[in-house]
Amino acid sequence: MDNICAVDIGASRSRVCLSGKGLIYDSISSIAVDVASNNIKACGEAALELVRKSGGRYVIKTPFKGGITSDPNILAPYLRALFHQIGLASPSKYKLGVAIPSRLTPLETDVLGECVRDVGAKGVFLVPALLAAALSAGMDGSKADGFMVMLVGASRTESSVFSLGQMTVVQTSELGGSIIGEKIARLIMDRYGLIVSTDTVEQVKQHLITLSPRTKIRVADLWGRDSRTGESRQVRVEDSIFIEEVASIFNEIASVPSLVFSNCDAELVSDISYQGLHMVGGVSVVSGLKELVERRSQVLVSLQSKPSTAVIEGILSLMTGGSKVTRALSLS
Numbered sequence: 001m002d003n004i005c006a007v008d009i010g011a012s013r014s015r016v017c018l019s020g021k022g023l024i025y026d027s028i029s030s031i032a033v034d035v036a037s038n039n040i041k042a043c044g045e046a047a048l049e050l051v052r053k054s055g056g057r058y059v060i061k062t063p064f065k066g067g068i069t070s071d072p073n074i075l076a077p078y079l080r081a082l083f084h085q086i087g088l089a090s091p092s093k094y095k096l097g098v099a100i101p102s103r104l105t106p107l108e109t110d111v112l113g114e115c116v117r118d119v120g121a122k123g124v125f126l127v128p129a130l131l132a133a134a135l136s137a138g139m140d141g142s143k144a145d146g147f148m149v150m151l152v153g154a155s156r157t158e159s160s161v162f163s164l165g166q167m168t169v170v171q172t173s174e175l176g177g178s179i180i181g182e183k184i185a186r187l188i189m190d191r192y193g194l195i196v197s198t199d200t201v202e203q204v205k206q207h208l209i210t211l212s213p214r215t216k217i218r219v220a221d222l223w224g225r226d227s228r229t230g231e232s233r234q235v236r237v238e239d240s241i242f243i244e245e246v247a248s249i250f251n252e253i254a255s256v257p258s259l260v261f262s263n264c265d266a267e268l269v270s271d272i273s274y275q276g277l278h279m280v281g282g283v284s285v286v287s288g289l290k291e292l293v294e295r296r297s298q299v300l301v302s303l304q305s306k307p308s309t310a311v312i313e314g315i316l317s318l319m320t321g322g323s324k325v326t327r328a329l330s331l332s
Contacts, residue, residue, distance in 0.1 A: 141165025211288025
């Protein structure tokens with residue numbers, strides 16, 4: 001069997017899976033770049049550590065924001081650096097599957113494909129993230145019954161109904177975990193004059209944000225750097241200030257499936273009304289989001305057991321023949 005490598009480069013985190021080994025890399029989508037040569041020297045948490053010790057020789061960049069990246073030319077150098085860092089053999093020994101946004105134009109897909117092919121892999125699959133998520137959620141691509149998936153990630157929210165393994169209607173929103181995180185960080189800065197790390201923002205999202213009715217006030221002590229003095233200090237915050245700030249974003253995210261229904265065939269809508277909707281993605285675990293989507297869409301929502309890795313597991317399933325869908329958008 002061919003060596004298969006699946007890659008999901010997200011705005012927040014990057015993941016790598018290998019056939020026979022499963023998930024071998026899961027870290028933040030940051031890189032350390034040599035100031036003099038502009039070469040990538042480290043990825044993920046290792047990049048942060050390198051910059052801390054470098055004395056200014058390296059800088060941190062986070063190029064994976066819009067789509068898969070705002071600069072497609074960074075893809076091949078990034079993948080080569082990632083392969084080297086995690087101790088994989090040359091990319092030429094692998095067939096490579098890469099998750100891409102589900103509503104790219106043919107031209108955008110071709111540009112990404114050419115950039116990924118520059119890494120020198122044996123073959124390249126470009127797999128729509130929604131297709132990968134649907135496969136991970138259990139879609140049988142040989143059936144005409146409607147199957148609906150909602151992917152709530154860092155850079156966007158996507159939803160689609162599938163029939164015979166193909167997307168029929170796709171709706172996207174440029175709202176996701178990154179926008180929510182930016183609002184949280186800005187609120188802490190404006191109200192408390194505190195600059196906080198991305199880890200602190202993630203803790204706020206996980207432990208203070210709830211969309212369910214609250215029975216008690218939640219509080220947390222946050223550490224950060226004073227914006228005026230640069231000194232470390234701590235503030236105590238209540239959950240209500242964050243919930244009010246991000247409520248409108250979650251309401252818009254929850255409305256995406258309804259937009260799919262409004263443009264979908266009646267027979268497929270009937271299938272979804274009976275079978276429900278499958279929700280994946282790192283943001284999908286926010287307390288109360290599942291129930292909010294159910295109220296807005298009027299269908300039962302199933303949250304996958306491992307929502308953050310659903311996309312990369314679906315890519316691996318597609319490429320290793322573990323699914324009944326045997327095609328992807330592009331194969332070289």
